[in-house]
Amino acid sequence: MGRSRRKKKRTQNPLQSEGETEKFPRSFVIARGKLPPLLRKLHQDLRKLMLPHTALHLKEKKSNSMKDFVHVSGPLGVSHFLLLSHTETAAYLRVARCPRGPTLTFKIHSYALDSDIARTQLRPRAPAGLFKNSPLIVLAGFGNEGEHLKVTTTMFQNIFPAINVNTVNLATCQRVVLLSYDKETKLIEFRHYSITLQPVGVSRSLRKLVHNRKIPDLRGLGDVSEFVTKAGYGSESEAEDDASTVQLSSDIGHLNYKSQKSAVKLQEIGPRMTLQLVKVEEGLCSGAVLFHEYIKKTPEEIIALKDSKEQREALRKQRRAEQEANVKRKELAKQSSQRMRSKGNGAQDNNAKGGEDVTVDDADDIDDADWYRQEVGQEPDAEFIAGTKRKGQKKHAGIRLKKPQKQADKKSSSNMADRSLAKRDKGVIGKVGFFKKGKGVAHEILSQRKRKEDSARFSQPRKKRRTA
Incomplete structure (x- = not known):
């Protein structure tokens, strides 16, 4: 009896298809230059925040330039770069759209790591599947006062995947990124929270029973109803607020069911940053400066810069045309020399056969x-x-x-x-x-x-x- 032929199994990850890579924006969090130890930890925290559509273990070298990352970003479907750098005065965060820009440069006035925030909390929350889905984005205070604020709003809205309110699965909404802009100080508060839902009208003892799935201690109680309806069993800090309650459109689990009210609670998980928009560039870390916080240019200077850029572009095109003409001329000369060489070989063959000299x-x-x-x-x-x-x-x-004839001597x-x-x-x-x-x-x-x-x-x- 012969052996059956082995059938090839599906080895391609369905998430790596072309439609899927174009659906979600992907990012690279890159460190440029030498960073101090605390900024290196912030670099890792930012990569963790951008999960799952980022390269968590991206290998970087000192010899890598921006061109290397741009060439790799195309096949991998990377759409945004987050560049963290440090100078003698301050640390900077650049958010760029790949491959043609624009680029936003933020000055980091202060920051706190994930570990620092978890140390200040009594019960830090970090479940296993917290980073399996992308966070939501909430922008506050970004009005239509200037073009630079519009560009900032569009950039942060596109850096995270968009959601459809009608078809979104509420169970995947476990994190939220909040950006709040202060018009007076011109600072942006960057916060990262985890979302928890608790059913309204259910005591803490019953919630713990559902979450832990352990038999409770009923030795001091006369009936099971006392365990469920005992007053004062929950803490005063868990008082329900009508402003923080929502009505769910689908079942989530853990006593959070459809058409029932649940209380929404946010717990900060970090990192935390205070940013200031310094510069907006047209290209990828280059090009015309659309906005600068400290340097202001007159209309005449802007026109002069534009003219010089057009002259450089015209000179570049002229040099490229000359180079292409030289390449074409060399190819024609090479072809003509090959034809003459082939004719010479044919004449030599004729002479070897006894023909006339050429x-x-x-x-x-x-x-x-x-x-x-x-x-x-x-x-x-x-x-x-x-x-x-x-x-x-x-x-x-x-x-x-x-x-040559030899001489006599x-x-x-x-x-x-x-x-x-x-x-x-x-x-x-x-x-x-x-x-x-x-x-x-x-x-x-x-x-x-x-x-x-x-x-x-x-x-x-x-x-x-x-x-x-």
Whole structure:
């Protein structure tokens, strides 16, 4: 009996589909520069706050630039950057839209970590599934006074996923981020709370029974009804307020059912920050400055900056056009040289078969002369042109160069120097053409000049040493 063929199981995470990545905004919380220990903890707290649509364990290096993060953000669907930096004067938080901006720069006047806030509470609340869903965003005090406030409102509204009131699941709404703007001080209070719901009209003892699911101690009671309806069992701090009660539209659990009133309570979990908007830039950490808290520019200066930017852009386009033209010209020259080389190979094959000799076209000389001007930076001399003609004749017509006749005096120092140089360059100059290894005609001309100088220096008689 043969084995059954293994079926491939679904290995793709359904949350990684294209529609899902475009549905929710994703973010990177990045530290720029060296941060002190407390700011490094704030950096981790901000990553925890932006869960689940952020990279909690993002690895950063000192060599990473903003271009690296921008290139990675496209495939991962990252839409926002939170950049934390520190200077000698203060700490700064930049919130940027990827990849084209705008960028908001906030000065951090004061901050408190998650651990600091939990230390001040008697019963800090941190359930296991608290960070499985994105927080809600609530903005207070942001009016229509200026364009910079409108941009700030739009940025913070888009950095968290939007909710549909008609289809939202109330069980997923467990956190809320509150941003409150003070018009007098121009400061923004940043707070992060957890949301708890408690049913109205139910005693604390019954709520503990439902939450803990343990048998209560009834030794001091005569009946079970006393456990449920005993007055004063709850604390005075849990007094119900009509302003904080809501009527639920769906069942949540833990005695919070549909069409019943429940009390909403907020408990701060941190981090806490006091921010001030300093600058608004048009691009991603660059571009035109739309708003600045300390520096004000006149309309004339704004027009001058705009004109200079347009001039730089026009110069950049001109340079790019010149570069593309040079690339196209080099490609055409390369194609023409390949065609001439193929014609030369065909002529050499005809000569090998007994055909007539083919003369060399003057186009090779022109190409070699242009190449010499580009590489050496000087006009080619007669020796270079003669060398290129000999090379073209050898390559295309198969003509061998005649060996130079030896001088009568073989024992002279000049001939010995020439033979030593020939031995040194053995294996480089071949029988068919200049430099089999492809070092170029210009290099051959320069080496010939060097050999002549060496032979002239070696031919001079040595001076006799003086004896005492």
